[in-house]
Amino acid sequence: MTTGAARRWGSTLDSVVVYAQGALCRRLARGTVPPDGRVRVTGLPRALDPGSLRARVLGSSGARVTGARVEVEARPRDAGAPDGLRDEVERLDEAYEAACARRDRQRALIAEVGGLRPVPPPRKREDPHRRAPVDAWLELADFVGERLTAHHARLAELDEAVLVAEHEREVAHDRLHRSSTDAPSAPVETAFCAVLTLTGAAADEAEGEVEVELEYGVPGAVWVPTYRLAHRRGDGGGRLVLRASVAQRTGEDWTGVRLALATADLRRRTDLPALRSMRIGRRQSEPAPSGWREPPAGLADLFTGYEAAGPAPTPFAAGAVAGGVPVPVAVPAPVPAPPPPPPAGPAEPGGAYGSAPGALGGGGPDVARAAAPRPGGRPRGGGAGFGGRPPQAPPAQAPMAPGAVAPAPPPPPVGPPQPSGAELDYAGLVLAGPEGSAARRGRLFPGSSADVVADEHRRRAEAVAGLPLPRHAVRPRTSAGSFDHRFDAAARADVPSDGTWHTVTVGEIPVVLHTEHLCVPSVEQTVYATLAVSNTTRQALLAGPVEVTVDDDFLLTAALPTLAPGGVRRLGLGPAEGVRVTRRTHLVESTAGLRNNVTVLDHRVHVELANRLAGPVTVEVHERVPVSSEPDVRIEERADWTEPEDGAAPEPHAPGTRVWRVELPAGGTAALDGGYEIRIPAGKALVDGNRRS
Incomplete structure (x- = not known):
């Protein structure tokens, strides 16, 4: 069965965890598993990080996910889909250009009328002097004056019309720039989908429904904490409402999602560093690192059946389906694979065969991790040279001079192979698939840097990191210090993908408040009112702006410093004139x-x-x-x-x-x-x- 024939499941976004930069999304999909167990889950955003996809089966149905990968779909956009904002921008652009053209024509007409001058007829030498037609000159001047007055009045109206059209055009362009990126902006809609392979009891029953949870990371989401403090005079308590300013441009609108906010760094590596021993005295050779071994003998024989099947048929674009009719896509002719190399020995340090369990990226029996697709649909590591570089042709040899002696080939290295540091980074190794060259099949290689290059959608998503912060706002990674915190919103929230700040209420935090008056008369003979805030919770309060209201009257917006559990800080309320x-x-x-x-x-x-x-x-x-x-x-x-x-x-x-x-x-x-x-x-x-x- 081809990939395009897999059963399609719709999905809904259920929860989002926004980190210091980036977010982790969870989608739910439900459906009946076909006999072959292959389903296609749609609805994934275009800014998705393919290497972060994970899938698992919810419930006790007995089914499990044994394969998950990300594919790109491309299909023509629905011609009847409303696109009012973009159409409005095009209409206003045309209206602005038409208004400018009318104003330019009016200016040309004014210049033409203003250039009218009386021209006397040519006079011959023998002709006597003629009397000047003063009345005709005055009539011409009156005519020019009247016409210029009318034309200048019309020009003032056209200038005003140009200013109005320009303002409406700029407003429409700003709305389009701030609009949600969830809607496609090109005639051909591209989207990501997850192709899952399910096995187990539920996959064998045609009437059984299975619920699958997809987890993936997306860039282009940031947040900063904000607060609202309500206090009444004479009361020892108060209401501190934690709110968050969230901005995201991930390519999908977060509608009715369970939102959580974390201060951790989503891209921070969590593997333990390798500590090398330090030796004092005579120099000693470093011991061979544990976990690395040479590729096993007969590795190339595992792919004899794959080669015997012949060339693969012309594939169809996974998403280039319009009206249910697949559209063939031209694929370059396969390049014949070079002969299989000899087993890795002293002369071949590359192509390590790692024994670390994390090298394959497995996540357990019911969790599958996807491999990042390459532009041609291949998994990560397949088809690229060692270390992420494409295989290079041997350099052309210059013609030798007559009588010159060819240099002797370099001697083969002596001793066991020496793997590089990238080959020992098991978390970054990628298993090459059968589509690659025979020298790479079935071996672990360092992931290519081209796999993590952001495309247009990811570059647009990363633009939210440069948004100006609200007044008194502090990045959560800065205020959290060396600790990480997570705050779960009490209710579901909506955050559109427009790249602007949106305020989301997280919850209410109980605090102890005490009003105090402070003065330093040796410096200034003024008494200042302060509000001592005590954090009685078991969770830290991050630094950020706080709107203070006293007796239901807004007082000021102050900067709340980071409050550890049990910490006390003062908020200045200004001079106390009484x-x-x-x-x-x-x-x-x-x-x-x-x-x-x-x-x-x-x-x-x-x-x-x-x-x-x-x-x-x-x-x-x-x-x-x-x-x-x-x-x-x-x-x-x-x-x-x-x-x-x-x-x-x-x-x-x-x-x-x-x-x-x-x-x-x-x-x-x-x-x-x-x-x-x-x-x-x-x-x-x-x-x-x-x-x-």
């Missing part, structure tokens, strides 16, 4: 000691607070005491302030910071007195003078 602070200082300089050999600098600080708000407030007043490392400088404090605990504080404090915490009732006042003495030797002085504020 709380006043005043600070006065006084310095007394004197001497002490047996012979007045000590200078005493007595600094006194007086702070007054006044609450003009309708409710009680907590004010935290910050002062700073000098800190010295000189042994002959003594600092004695005289105040009831306390030293803050950096472990419990929302932010680390500078050395010498002292704190007053005052509870002010509504309309209440408070006076704070403090100070410190600095004792220095009489022959010394403080840097920048002894006076301090």
Whole structure:
């Protein structure tokens, strides 16, 4: 049975996990398995990464997926399909060009009328002087003036029409650029489909239905966290709603999907690094790496039946089917394979035969991983030269000079073959299929770099990584640090594939809020209102913008820093005009000691607070005491302030910071007195003078 005759199953997108860059999609397909067990699942996006496809059977039907590969379908687009946006752009382009043409014609007409001038008839030498027709000249001037007035009025109307047409044209082009990439943009629609091979109990029963889950990765999806914080005055709690700004251009609209957001890097390799031993002393040869062995003898005999079957028939394009009639596609004549090489020995280091289980990319009995197709429909590794390079013809030899002696061929290498680092990277090896040359069949080779080159759709999808971030937004990979987090949305969401930011509500996070007023009167005699946010959950809160509403009134948009579980951070709410602070200082300089050999600098600080708000407030007043490392400088404090605990504080404090915490009732006042003495030797002085504020 040909590939085009496989039974077709439709699929629906069920869930999407958006990573720091890229997404992992899961589709569900259901249908009856044909007797041969081959089905074609449609609906996959054009930006799909073919090497990431995995398939498995859901439920306890007994069936399992034993083969999965990605193929490209190409079919003419339905002529009756609506394409209003693109048609509107073409119509507005034509209208703009017509408006410009009318304006240009009007300008040419104005130039033609403005060029009218009276031309007197030629005068012969013997003719007498004639009287100038002044009346005719004036009539011509009046005619030109009237016509130019009418033409300029018409030109103003045409200029306005051109501006309107240009604006409508730019708006339509912008809408088309921002429109979803789910719809095809060419007359021939191309799409990816998964060809699955199912075996098991359900595959043998014609009436049995099987549900299959497809998992694949796509580029072109990014997200950043945003928040909305609702708080009421006097309440110790609040509602912190986690939202996400998601942008995707994957080629398919996410409609009604279960959305999850992760901070991990989807493209990060997860294999363990190879740690090489370090030897001290006399140089020693490195031991042969475990897991590598030479190809087995008789490997070429496995493909004798394949060669005996003769050349393959002219294939049909898997997707070039219009109205159920397959369209043949021209295929170049097969190139005869070179004779099979001798078994790999000391002279052939390439074509390693790996024994690592990950080299084949298997995922278990009910999981199949697809191989990335090449442009001709071949699996990865088949038909390319060693290391992803096509086989090159031997270089042409220049004619030898007369009497010259041909150089001797290089001696064969001595010793066992030395595999390169790429051949020992078992996760990156690809098994060559029977379509390749005889020198590559059945062997593991490093994957070709051409297999991961992004096509037009993937390049368009990757453009979302360059979108400007919203204000105060931080990339999740940056704010998460060395940890990875995942947030599951509470409800299904819709995210079109238009490459613009869309806000999705993830869920509500319980937090503990406490309103505090903070002031540093030595720097600025202003009291600022702050909101201390405590993360009481077991999951970190990533950095991002937060919209703060107090008593259902929008206050401001602030930047929320990353909050670890149990962490506390302050959000500034701006100056509190209802709380006043005043600070006065006084310095007394004197001497002490047996012979007045000590200078005493007595600094006194007086702070007054006044609450003009309708409710009680907590004010935290910050002062700073000098800190010295000189042994002959003594600092004695005289105040009831306390030293803050950096472990419990929302932010680390500078050395010498002292704190007053005052509870002010509504309309209440408070006076704070403090100070410190600095004792220095009489022959010394403080840097920048002894006076301090």
